[in-house]
Structure formats: structure tokens, C-alpha cells
Amino acid sequence: MSLVAERCAQVRPVPEAQERERLILEHMGLVKYIVGRVSVRLPESVEREDLDSAGIMGLIKAADRYEPGRGVKFATYATSVIRGEVMELLRSRDWAPRSVRRRYRELESAIGELQQQLGRQPNEDEISSRLLLTKEEYHELLSITGSMAVASLEEMVEGDQALQMDETALPGEPVVHGDDPAEIVDRQALHDVIARAVDGLPQRDRIVIGLYYQDELTLREIGEVLEVTESRVCQIHTQAIARLRASVESLLEG
Known part of the structure; x- marks a missing residue:
């Protein structure tokens, strides 16, 4: 069992934990895509790894909070949360001179x-x-x-x-x-x-x-x-x- 699955199992029923892990693993490419689009115009002083970490945290938050009954696709919702985490990191770092x-x-x-x-x-x-x-x-x-x-x-x-x-x-x-x-x-x-x-x-x-x-x-x-x-x-x-x-x-x- 992966680390993500173990953490899910500690606090969630197994089927729900497995669904959360599936959402995270299947949408890791979304983090790479969003960070890539954001970072292309940023100065070299902004570390790509930091943006990746923020994006992954956003993806995990999206998986935790996602409610299928709301009628919004997970990818759409996750995109919003991931971008929010990345932009919050940039604001906190005061990256622009x-x-x-x-x-x-x-x-x-x-x-x-x-x-x-x-x-x-x-x-x-x-x-x-x-x-x-x-x-x-x-x-x-x-x-x-x-x-x-x-x-x-x-x-x-x-x-x-x-x-x-x-x-x-x-x-x-x-x-x-x-x-x-x-x-x-x-x-x-x-x-x-x-x-x-x-x-x-x-x-x-x-x-x-x-x-x-x-x-x-x-x-x-x-x-x-x-x-x-x-x-x-x-x-x-x-x-x-x-x-x-x-x-x-x-x-x-x-």
C-alpha cells in the first residue's frame, strides 16, 4: 500500500480512501501542466520545485474537499485549487522586485x-x-x-x-x-x-x-x-x- 493510501485509510473508509488516492495519482499531470504555464514567465529566482510542492498540496486539498454531488468535474475544481496554492506561494515569497x-x-x-x-x-x-x-x-x-x-x-x-x-x-x-x-x-x-x-x-x-x-x-x-x-x-x-x-x-x- 502506498503512503497516500496508508494516510487515507487512517481517517477514511477504504473505498473512499482509494478514490481519493486515485484522484490524486490520475491528476498529477495537472500539477505539472499548471506549474509549467505559471513558471514560464517567472524569474529564475523562483524555484520550480517549490511551485511543484505547492501544486501537489493544492491537488491533495482538492481531493480532500471534492464533492461529486456539486456537479463540477474534479479536474475543473482541482485546477482552481492548485492554481490558488501556487499563487499564494508566489504572493508569500514577494517574488517580483x-x-x-x-x-x-x-x-x-x-x-x-x-x-x-x-x-x-x-x-x-x-x-x-x-x-x-x-x-x-x-x-x-x-x-x-x-x-x-x-x-x-x-x-x-x-x-x-x-x-x-x-x-x-x-x-x-x-x-x-x-x-x-x-x-x-x-x-x-x-x-x-x-x-x-x-x-x-x-x-x-x-x-x-x-x-x-x-x-x-x-x-x-x-x-x-x-x-x-x-x-x-x-x-x-x-x-x-x-x-x-x-x-x-x-x-x-x-
Whole structure:
């Protein structure tokens, strides 16, 4: 009997413990996949082993808490919990340099101000002008702050009551963890706001978001589709997430 099975047997009936072990073993690949997508844009100072450990803990938690009667597939639920554990680890490690965080906040702020002023999504020339940067300097800024976009969506809503979005939840269905009707309504409302914000993005941004979060292509593969370099896709993705966050904040405030 494996170590996982032994621990399960100590606290659960044998059939239930075996099902838990099966869920964990059959979905270990999900941990590798999620950590791989998250880590691709992170600095080398972030240890892959630490992310793997956090992901495995998330998978175990998902197996412990999963309720088949809720009508949600285990893989969908586990994706949410695994990503939550990985993002929590990143937040606790303060992995991004303060200068990068500051510049990313400046980017979001500039986009938000221009959205309010223009009543539409600003283009690259308008954003770079607002930041007093040349076009080349603006593209460099997008590349430098690209790692911040990894955690940006998850950080829109924090805490135990947060809407944890999996890779298919933009703009698909949210994963609902609570039974409180008011909580469910709040989460659905947030989901609707995010979907509206995605619809309001420029076409190229929507394409990148769709290919990355729904079709699950890598940045390199998206570059092949759009016939641009991987670094350019990273820039577009960073800008799209900054636009999305600014739009969501504006819609929530309005």
C-alpha cells in the first residue's frame, strides 16, 4: 500500500480512501501542466520545485474537499485549487522586485486614466505618450513587467471568498466553492464583469487572451499563429491583462 493510501485509510473508509488516492495519482499531470504555464514567465529566482510542492498540496486539498454531488468535474475544481496554492506561494515569497511592481502599477494606472478620459481602450501610442516613453521604451516596459501578468487575474479578488478562476474560466464558467446564495450571486456578478471587460478589449488582445486561456496555447505557439515573435506575444499579453484589470476596476466602481 502506498503512503497516500496508508494516510487515507487512517481517517477514511477504504473505498473512499482509494478514490481519493486515485484522484490524486490520475491528476498529477495537472500539477505539472499548471506549474509549467505559471513558471514560464517567472524569474529564475523562483524555484520550480517549490511551485511543484505547492501544486501537489493544492491537488491533495482538492481531493480532500471534492464533492461529486456539486456537479463540477474534479479536474475543473482541482485546477482552481492548485492554481490558488501556487499563487499564494508566489504572493508569500514577494517574488517580483519592487521596481517591477511599481512600473506595472504605473502601467495599469495610465491605462485606467486614459480609459476614463477617452471613453475607450487607448492604443499603444497613447499609453506610451502618457507614460512619457518612446514606443521602443514602452515595449521594453511590457517585456520587463510581463511576469506580473501571471498573477494579475488571480489578484483581482483575494481572500477565502475569492473567485478562483481556472485556465478555462476566461470568460467561461466560474468555479463556485460556497453554498451561500449571496456569495454565489457576487461571484457570478464578478464573472459577468470580467466577461464584459474581455469583450471590450481590442481584437488582437482578445485573440491572445482566447488562445492562451481557452485554447491553452503557449506564447510561442500563439506567436506562430499571429506570425510574430514570442517576445511580442508576451508584450501583447501583458498589455491585454493591464487593460483588462483597469476595465474591471472601472466597471466595479461604476
